[in-house]
Structures are given as C-alpha cells and as structure tokens.
Amino acid sequence: MTIALSVNNLKKVFKGGVEALKGISFEVQKGDFMALLGPNGAGKSTTIGIISSLINKSGGSVHIFGHDIDTDFSVAKRHIGVVPQEFNFNQFENVGDILRAQAGYFGIDAATAAQRSEKYLRLLGLWEKRDEASRLLSGGMKRRLMIARALVHEPQLLILDEPTAGVDIELRRSMWDFLIEINRAGTTIILTTHYLEEAEQLCRTIAIIDHGDIVENTLMKDLLKKLDHETFVLDLGSGLDEGISLPGFETRLIDATTLEIDMTKDQSLNDIFASLSEQDIEVKSLRNKTNRLEELFIELVNGGQTSSKEKRS
Amino acid sequence: MTFKEQLVALMTIVRKEIRRFLRIWVQTLIPPAITIVLYFVIFGQLIGARIGDMAGFNYMQYIVPGLIMMSVITNSYGNVVSSFFSNKFQRCIEELMVSPTPEYIIIIGFVFGGVARGILVGSIVSVLALFFTDLSLFHAGVTFSIVILTAILFSLGGFINAIYANKFDDISIVPTFILTPLTYLGGVFYSIDMLPPFWRMVSKANPIVYMVNGFRYGILGISDVGIGVSYGMIIIFILGAYIWAYTLMRRGVGIRS
The missing domain is CATH 3.40.50.300 (P-loop containing nucleotide triphosphate hydrolases)
Structure with a gap:
C-alpha cells in the first residue's frame, strides 16, 4: 500500500x-x-x-x-x-x-x-x-x-x-x-x-x-x-403517567413521551423493544442522545488532560 | 520545477504585480508625477533661475536626472515594500509558499514588479521634464542600464523591508528616515564637489550618489564620480541585497513561524 x-x-x-x-x-x-x-x-x-x-x-x-x-x-x-x-x-x-x-x-x-x-x-x-x-x-x-x-x-x-x-x-x-x-x-x-x-x-x-x-x-x-455505553432517546407513541420497567437498563422519563435509556455495548436494542412491546408501549422514533464520536473524543481528550496534570503534580 | 515551469511561475508573479499597480494607478502613478512637477517648478524654474549654471548646464537641466532617479528609487522601493507586505498581511503569500516556486523566483518576480513601476514612473517624469527643459541622451546605454540597476537595487531594498515589517508603520520607517535623507544628500540638487573635503568623503558612502551621478552621466555626460565606480558600487549593493533577501526567504523570516 x-x-x-x-x-x-x-x-x-x-x-x-x-x-x-x-x-x-x-x-x-x-x-x-x-x-x-x-x-x-x-x-x-x-x-x-x-x-x-x-x-x-x-x-x-x-x-x-x-x-x-x-x-x-x-x-x-x-x-x-x-x-x-x-x-x-x-x-x-x-x-x-x-x-x-x-x-x-x-x-x-x-x-x-x-x-x-x-x-x-x-x-x-x-x-x-x-x-x-x-x-x-x-x-x-x-x-x-x-x-x-x-x-x-x-x-x-x-x-x-x-x-x-x-x-x-x-x-x-x-x-x-x-x-x-x-x-x-x-x-x-x-x-x-x-x-x-x-x-x-x-x-x-x-x-x-x-x-x-x-x-x-x-x-x-x-x-x-471502544465506546462502552450509549444513551438512546425514545419518542413514545402515547404518554406514560408513571415509571417504566426495563430490567437491566437504566432509564429516565424526561417527560410523558420521552424516555432516555443507557445501554452498555453487550446489551441489545432488541431486548428493549421486546420489553416495551410486552407493555404495549409504542416507540415512534429512536436516536442517539449524543454523537458517539463526540463521547469518545471527550473521553480521550479529558484523559489526556488528566494525565498531563498528573505529570505536572 | 523545470526551467519552463519556473518561467511560468515568474511571469505569473510579474503579471500579478504589474496588474496590481496599474489597477491602483491613481495611487501609484499620479502622485509621483505631481510631486516631480512641483520640484521642476519650484527648484528648477523659480529658484533655479537665480542659481545659474552648474557644470555648464542650467540648474533645471542639472537636477532633472536626479529627480527622475529619485522617482525611480522611491517607486521601485514603494511598490515592492507595499505589495509584499500586503501579501503577508492578507496572508496571500501562503499561496506562493505552498507552491513549489523557489525562493529566488519569488524574489525576482517581486523585483520585476518594482522595476516595472520604477521605469514607468521614471518615463512619465521624463516626459513631463520635457515641458520644462530640453533633454538629450549623452549615452543611452548608460542611462538605461543605470536606471534598471537602480530600480533592481531599491526593489530588493523594499523586499527586505517588507520581510521584516510586522505592521504598516514599519514599511514607512525606512523610506522616511533613511531613503529620503539619502536621496536628498545624494547629489540630486547639487554637485558633491561643492562640499568641503570631509563631507565629500562622507557623501561617497551614500549609494545614491553613484546612481544619481551614473544617470546624470548618461544624460548630460557629467558626473562627480567615475562611471565605472558607479556601476561597481551599484552591482555590489545589488549582490549584497539579493543575498540578504534570499537568506531571509530561505529561513522563512517574517513569513514562517
């Protein structure tokens, strides 16, 4: 080459x-x-x-x-x-x-x-x-x-x-x-x-x-x-009045129709969809909360700053 | 780059330089013409009529070669110093720096631009001089070669000044505090033979003396210094200025951090 x-x-x-x-x-x-x-x-x-x-x-x-x-x-x-x-x-x-x-x-x-x-x-x-x-x-x-x-x-x-x-x-x-x-x-x-x-x-x-x-x-x-976790934002079809049960996943209900879910790389979106289907919850759309590269970039660059600070001290 | 490619690059710079000073002709060609006409009227006609002859010529005829040379010097210098500095200031010099154009072609290109403006202004001033006095050429070859060599030298001077300049003020310091005094003390308005021996000797350290006298020899056939000495001094100064400019460019002084 x-x-x-x-x-x-x-x-x-x-x-x-x-x-x-x-x-x-x-x-x-x-x-x-x-x-x-x-x-x-x-x-x-x-x-x-x-x-x-x-x-x-x-x-x-x-x-x-x-x-x-x-x-x-x-x-x-x-x-x-x-x-x-x-x-x-x-x-x-x-x-x-x-x-x-x-x-x-x-x-x-x-x-x-x-x-x-x-x-x-x-x-x-x-x-x-x-x-x-x-x-x-x-x-x-x-x-x-x-x-x-x-x-x-x-x-x-x-x-x-x-x-x-x-x-x-x-x-x-x-x-x-x-x-x-x-x-x-x-x-x-x-x-x-x-x-x-x-x-x-x-x-x-x-x-x-x-x-x-x-x-x-x-x-x-x-x-x-290398990205070991990602946060997805789900727009739901109908509003939720109370919390949601997704065992193994960390979730946050932002408002009645917006749900944030943290996932590690060994977890699957299929499990989330299966669980939501069982609960009759419709997902209208799904997106990454932040750009994947951006998360890694911040991680790498912050790591660099830490190490240089450590070197100075 | 092959020789032909270098020639293309050189002509690109030269064309661009000539186009630049022609585009702003009101700033580059008219002011020197007006200034020199004022010199002709005040020093040549009004004061000169009371001074009498100098070395067998009336005063107007005597100062015309020096005044033409003064306009060549200031315009060659001014063209290169302002053009190269504004290229640095606007960062368009980077267009040349990223290209394979060798440093010596860049120097020669800008110098050609300065020589072109110096000669064009010198020609305009010469034509205007004909309205005030009779001019004849004693030696055309000497006249033209001295004017071209002088324009080359001061274009190189302008180039060096522009390399060192960091702000617009820096490009007017040398013309104001060095070039103008040297020009006025360079025998434009008088013969250095009129000076006391000590000041005559000091004057001979002024490079402009050799240019003004070489040019005066070409037009009138008279000079305070030998014509061979004039050529020798101008060529030595050109070589020195070129080596200086080339070394600065190679090192990237003022253009590369």
Whole structure:
C-alpha cells in the first residue's frame, strides 16, 4: 500500500518555549479519508502548517508520497493541496484570477490553467462568479473558492483545515458530497473539523491530537467499537403517567413521551423493544442522545488532560 | 520545477504585480508625477533661475536626472515594500509558499514588479521634464542600464523591508528616515564637489550618489564620480541585497513561524 503522508517524530517549539508538537508520528495511506481531530490549541493547525511548508518544524521529518518536504520540496509540494482555516486569498482580485495565478505558481501553462480553473469553479458552483472580486463572495463561497484553488494543480493529497466552519448545513452537506466524490476518484484527504458528526460520516481513519501528542490513531470503526455505553432517546407513541420497567437498563422519563435509556455495548436494542412491546408501549422514533464520536473524543481528550496534570503534580 | 515551469511561475508573479499597480494607478502613478512637477517648478524654474549654471548646464537641466532617479528609487522601493507586505498581511503569500516556486523566483518576480513601476514612473517624469527643459541622451546605454540597476537595487531594498515589517508603520520607517535623507544628500540638487573635503568623503558612502551621478552621466555626460565606480558600487549593493533577501526567504523570516 502506498503511503500518501508519513509524519515521523514531528516536533515544534514556538518562540517563547511553547511546545506545540512533542514528536508526533502517523501515516496516511493513499486513498484514505482521515480525520485529524483535537481541541483548540492541540496542534492540528501546526501539523498542517508544517506539512504545507507554512511553519518551520523544530525536529522530525515529513514525507509526501515518499518525497521529503526538506530535500525534495518541489515534488512534495506538487502532491499536496491545502485549504487553510482562514481566508488567505487577495480580497481585491477576482475569482478567476486567483485560480489561474495559483496554477501559475505550480508552473502550469496558461491554457491548462484556464481549463482547470473553469473545471473546478464549475464543480464548486462558482463559475458564474469568476469575474467578481473575491471580497464580494459570501462566506460559503469563499470556502469553496479555497477548495477550488487547492485543487487547481490536481494534488493527490488534499488537506482541509476546518473547511466547513461557519458554513450552513445545506452547503456543508454539499461540500461533504464533493469531498466524498473526489476521495472516491482517488484523492487522499485529511480533514480537521470540530463537527464530529462530519468526521464520523466522512472519514475512514482518525487521529486525535491533544497537547501536542497523538492520543489515538486508528480506524474510525475500531474507535467507535471502544465506546462502552450509549444513551438512546425514545419518542413514545402515547404518554406514560408513571415509571417504566426495563430490567437491566437504566432509564429516565424526561417527560410523558420521552424516555432516555443507557445501554452498555453487550446489551441489545432488541431486548428493549421486546420489553416495551410486552407493555404495549409504542416507540415512534429512536436516536442517539449524543454523537458517539463526540463521547469518545471527550473521553480521550479529558484523559489526556488528566494525565498531563498528573505529570505536572 | 523545470526551467519552463519556473518561467511560468515568474511571469505569473510579474503579471500579478504589474496588474496590481496599474489597477491602483491613481495611487501609484499620479502622485509621483505631481510631486516631480512641483520640484521642476519650484527648484528648477523659480529658484533655479537665480542659481545659474552648474557644470555648464542650467540648474533645471542639472537636477532633472536626479529627480527622475529619485522617482525611480522611491517607486521601485514603494511598490515592492507595499505589495509584499500586503501579501503577508492578507496572508496571500501562503499561496506562493505552498507552491513549489523557489525562493529566488519569488524574489525576482517581486523585483520585476518594482522595476516595472520604477521605469514607468521614471518615463512619465521624463516626459513631463520635457515641458520644462530640453533633454538629450549623452549615452543611452548608460542611462538605461543605470536606471534598471537602480530600480533592481531599491526593489530588493523594499523586499527586505517588507520581510521584516510586522505592521504598516514599519514599511514607512525606512523610506522616511533613511531613503529620503539619502536621496536628498545624494547629489540630486547639487554637485558633491561643492562640499568641503570631509563631507565629500562622507557623501561617497551614500549609494545614491553613484546612481544619481551614473544617470546624470548618461544624460548630460557629467558626473562627480567615475562611471565605472558607479556601476561597481551599484552591482555590489545589488549582490549584497539579493543575498540578504534570499537568506531571509530561505529561513522563512517574517513569513514562517
């Protein structure tokens, strides 16, 4: 299997001694869709900054499709496209010029640059805006412009740093569809996001970074298996006046038609439904109380904080 | 990157830079023209008429080369310092940093932009000068080469200033406190031979003296310093400034944390 990205013992100490990365290592397989998660200040953007040559590293190495970003930077950079967190295009330039210039920086001739610009502006629904100044675009359009710009040199590895931050749900879902499509077409994707539902829906693998360390790096499905309990919310067909009997389960009646049930991973929903049926209680709908990944994330990150506090004391 | 790809990247930067200063021509091309016309009227015509000849030329003819050079210097410098700093400020420099464009192509691209604006403003000022005095070229090759080398040097200066600048104030400190005094003391309005020996010697440490005199030689055929010395000094300063700029870019000073 080809390795798209290899990060080895990556360290970053900022001026003033802040240790942002403490020697992290991880790999991303070609074709993967990976979530890089972590709380604010964990080191996600620093990692992306180093991979994309925007931040100097203090130690370690980064290889993109086998090419060292220090010694073989020209080839390494061709393989990577970056969508940063903050808007970083010239607000006075028009949309088409921004894409064509970015293609030019990669040595792509004018004719090909024009073709690619049209292709990606159309794919991201910005073709009609090609002659408009970028500052006049809406927030969602600006996000899509940055994705189009990152793709104009057709990189094999696309890194998106919170691409859906502040984007409405409709646009977010259309971005998801687009990312799934280009991932299926072969582009390896690394995504950082604070929307854990997004990571759970899109990503096959996950790395969680906290206080400059990787605290988890595994397949998404394997991580979700670690969740030892879940809370389900049941909307009931008719109101209940008194408590309910579900032996072996912890239940809470929130109101007459809303019931919360805690389940461990060795318990089955079938048992709940069987028991409720026996009591002639109809279940209209069922949902997870919280996102499963969110529960694990908080558990992992809180665990990290505890251990670092312990280390200090 | 292949040579052809580097050329594409270079031309992309150059086109973008030229488009930038042409888009804001009211800020970039008109003010220097108005300033220089005021110099022509006040120093050349009103005061100059009372000063008399300088080295066989009337005062207006004598100061015109220096004034053209002054506009080339300030505009080359100003173009690169403001453009590169605003790229840093808006973070669009990251578009270049994530690309495989080598550092030297980035430097050369911005310098080309500065040279283009310096020469365009210099040409506008030269045309305006024709309304006030007769101009002829003593040596076209020297005139053009000196003006291009000067524009390259001050574009590099603007680039270095922009790299170090952290806020907009920082891009006006050097022009205000260093560039303007050096230009005024660089023999634009007088011959350094008029100075006492000590100050004449001090003046020779001013790089602008060599540029103004080299350019004056190209137009009028007179100079306070040898033309070979002028070329030598300008080229040494260019090499020094380029190495400085390249080292800063390689280290990512001011652009990478």
